[in-house]
Amino acid sequence: MGIIFRYLFEGMLTLLAVFFFTTVILLMAGAPPFVAYYHIFKGALGSWIKFAHVIKVWIPLTLCASGLLYTFRINLWNIGVEGQVMMGAVLTTAILRLGVAKNMPIFFVGLSFIAGVTGGAIWALIAGYLKTKGGVHEIFAGLGLNFVAQGIILWLIFGPWRRPGVASMSGTEQFPHELWLPALPALRLSPVGLGFALTALVITALILRHTHMGLSLKAIGNNQDAAYLFGLKPDRYMIIAMIFAGGFAGLAGSVQVTGVYHRLLPAISSNYGYLALLVVMLANYNIWITPAVAFFFACLNVGSIQLPMMLEIDSSLSGVVQGSLVLATLAVYAWRFRPSGVGE
Amino acid sequence: MDDLNLTILFAGVVAGAAPIVLAALGETITEKAGIINLSLDGTILLSAMVAFVVAFQTKNILMGFVSAAVVGAFVAAIVAFFSIYLQQSQLAVGFVLTLMTRDLAYFLGNNYSRLQGPQVVPQPIPLLKNIPFIGQVFFEHNLPVYFSLAMIAFCWWYVYRTPLGLQLRSVGEHPGASYARGINPRKLQMFYSVCGGLLVGLAGATFSLSVKPGWGRPQGAEGTGWIALALVIFGGWNPIKAAMGAYLFSFLQVIGIYCQEWLPSIPAQVFQVAPFPLMIFTLLAMSLAQKESVIIWAKDKARIKSILAFLSGTVPTSLGKPYQPE
Numbered sequence: 001m002g003i004i005f006r007y008l009f010e011g012m013l014t015l016l017a018v019f020f021f022t023t024v025i026l027l028m029a030g031a032p033p034f035v036a037y038y039h040i041f042k043g044a045l046g047s048w049i050k051f052a053h054v055i056k057v058w059i060p061l062t063l064c065a066s067g068l069l070y071t072f073r074i075n076l077w078n079i080g081v082e083g084q085v086m087m088g089a090v091l092t093t094a095i096l097r098l099g100v101a102k103n104m105p106i107f108f109v110g111l112s113f114i115a116g117v118t119g120g121a122i123w124a125l126i127a128g129y130l131k132t133k134g135g136v137h138e139i140f141a142g143l144g145l146n147f148v149a150q151g152i153i154l155w156l157i158f159g160p161w162r163r164p165g166v167a168s169m170s171g172t173e174q175f176p177h178e179l180w181l182p183a184l185p186a187l188r189l190s191p192v193g194l195g196f197a198l199t200a201l202v203i204t205a206l207i208l209r210h211t212h213m214g215l216s217l218k219a220i221g222n223n224q225d226a227a228y229l230f231g232l233k234p235d236r237y238m239i240i241a242m243i244f245a246g247g248f249a250g251l252a253g254s255v256q257v258t259g260v261y262h263r264l265l266p267a268i269s270s271n272y273g274y275l276a277l278l279v280v281m282l283a284n285y286n287i288w289i290t291p292a293v294a295f296f297f298a299c300l301n302v303g304s305i306q307l308p309m310m311l312e313i314d315s316s317l318s319g320v321v322q323g324s325l326v327l328a329t330l331a332v333y334a335w336r337f338r339p340s341g342v343g344e
Numbered sequence: 345m346d347d348l349n350l351t352i353l354f355a356g357v358v359a360g361a362a363p364i365v366l367a368a369l370g371e372t373i374t375e376k377a378g379i380i381n382l383s384l385d386g387t388i389l390l391s392a393m394v395a396f397v398v399a400f401q402t403k404n405i406l407m408g409f410v411s412a413a414v415v416g417a418f419v420a421a422i423v424a425f426f427s428i429y430l431q432q433s434q435l436a437v438g439f440v441l442t443l444m445t446r447d448l449a450y451f452l453g454n455n456y457s458r459l460q461g462p463q464v465v466p467q468p469i470p471l472l473k474n475i476p477f478i479g480q481v482f483f484e485h486n487l488p489v490y491f492s493l494a495m496i497a498f499c500w501w502y503v504y505r506t507p508l509g510l511q512l513r514s515v516g517e518h519p520g521a522s523y524a525r526g527i528n529p530r531k532l533q534m535f536y537s538v539c540g541g542l543l544v545g546l547a548g549a550t551f552s553l554s555v556k557p558g559w560g561r562p563q564g565a566e567g568t569g570w571i572a573l574a575l576v577i578f579g580g581w582n583p584i585k586a587a588m589g590a591y592l593f594s595f596l597q598v599i600g601i602y603c604q605e606w607l608p609s610i611p612a613q614v615f616q617v618a619p620f621p622l623m624i625f626t627l628l629a630m631s632l633a634q635k636e637s638v639i640i641w642a643k644d645k646a647r648i649k650s651i652l653a654f655l656s657g658t659v660p661t662s663l664g665k666p667y668q669p670e
Contacts, residue, residue, distance in 0.1 A: 314561070
């Protein structure tokens with residue numbers, strides 16, 4: 001009981017600190033804080049349509065976060081997840097373009113998912129091999145590849161895949177309806193995407209908790225040298241973890257193209273990859289807390305879309321709340337696990 | 345652009361590189377002391393916003409620079425505090441702060457978007473500016489640019505030629521040994537993180553008050569922090585080589601503008617990402633240059649050997665591993 005009470009107390013303390021900080025920030029921007037909170041809440045959960053919108057953000061966040069659990073487990077900082085989403089979206093678009101005006105839409109949509117997973121996995125593999133064979137830190141390899149992926153998308157949108165007549169930041173030509181993921185008509189939410197995200201969670205939980213591979217990832221992540229002496233090959237498992245992370249991220253890119261935007265746009269990844277890194281950190285790398293945190297972050301993202309219209313403040317408030325939450329939580333963890341008996 | 349004016353081209357490179365040089369120097373100092381401040385990209389934006397807003401409100405450019413430096417130092421202090429005193433991952437804290445400070449900048453700077461604000465005025469240096477070519481390239485700029493040039497020499501001198509610089513390096517290499525010699529590694533790491541942060545803050549101010557004047561979303565400084573972080577590695581943790589990298593990067597950016605005029609069918613954004621693959625290749629080459637098999641292979645190849653020698657930088661041994669007192 002004592003522990004639960006303590007966790008509750010720490011959680012309340014964290015939320016209170018973030019609430020206080022956010023309120024100060026809002027006052028600095030000259031906006032009424034409680035009106036802003038109300039708009040965020042109403043904007044995220046005020047109607048079924050809005051709730052469906054939150055789920056649409058939750059899906060890619062959860063997919064990316066599931067993948068990141070593998071790489072975090074082996075102590076890799078897969079910051080390249082953002083680019084992996086983008087490359088998944090690019091290969092998906094490539095397949096769907098082939099499928100336009102053909103008779104087998106289901107075949108092409110199905111194939112496009114495989115392509116998306118492959119695209120993300122390839123991008124992750126490059127970063128993985130740069131790390132294991134080339135000695136390039138995964139943060140720099142990943143970041144570089146993110147920018148390259150962004151460049152590829154822009155080149156495609158303004159070059160070979162530009163809309164006839166007008167090439168613009170609004171993206172490629174929209175795909176015909178038969179190449180869209182089937183969606184619930186009233187909510188425009190695709191149950192297929194939701195299924196993918198839930199499956200990803202279950203698969204990840206099973207692999208990480210109940211397989212030899214999951215244990216090996218953890219062993220290497222905790223002590224690479226000891227694991228090596230034990231006969232585990234760190235390089236091989238790093239590559240495997242990267243393939244999983246990239247595959248799930250690529251799938252998120254696929255869902256964004258087939259289920260949400262129905263075309264390729266420059267902002268197709270919407271920073272969900274970077275955000276997923278925060279989600280996993282805030283969930284303390286726990287798979288069952290991850291979807292809950294992802295849901296909360298999705299609410300913040302969707303809710304704050306209202307802010308520029310209602311209060312003329314920037315929607316980036318959500319990012320400030322998310323970042324300060326993670327920081328406050330890290331501070332609380334540090335307090336909980338402070339070295340006892342070290343007097344300074 | 346029919347003909348390329350080399351003088352204008354290089355003067356543009358020197359001016360455009362000023363904030364990148366400052367950020368790369370700041371991060372080099374921080375990392376020499378053993379701390380990685382991953383928050384650079386967001387910190388630069390936040391300090392750029394603060395610099396612009398303060399200079400706009402007070403009509404005082406100096407105040408803008410000072411407040412930006414304070415912001416940079418403050419963010420760096422958070423990273424260092426979490427890492428040194430709370431034993432949290434520097435990478436995690438730095439990454440969270442990158443995203444958070446960027447969003448904070450966009451949020452708080454929203455009301456100041458696209459406003460005409462104060463700018464640093466050019467101040468050519470008399471006499472020196474009359475030197476043909478060199479005068480125009482180096483001495484017809486504004487104070488932040490001269491400051492960035494001076495800081496390159498100062499940082500190198502401080503790190504490699506002063507007793508304090510020796511302390512700084514010792515803390516990044518072997519904090520335990522420096523502790524035995526009576527140095528407090530935690531205090532020094534904190535101090536040099538803040539010093540590095542000051543320079544990063546000034547880099548932000550140099551953007552919003554000189555190189556890309558004004559504030560907006562996007563400001564135009566996005567991505568620079570990541571470049572600076574890569575340049576520190578590229579420079580092998582040597583201030584001069586890191587600054588050289590900044591000039592190379594700035595050169596690529598300027599060349600990109602010309603390329604766009606020559607090849608108008610390719611959008612500008614494609615040229616803007618060009619330095620990033622180059623960064624990966626450099627890091628790869630650097631890492632390979634340390635490999636034994638490559639060193640043996642290059643033994644009797646004079647030119648390759650000199651390239652490898654240039655690329656060989658050594659990581660501060662305790663980088664990213666804060667000192668724990670026993």
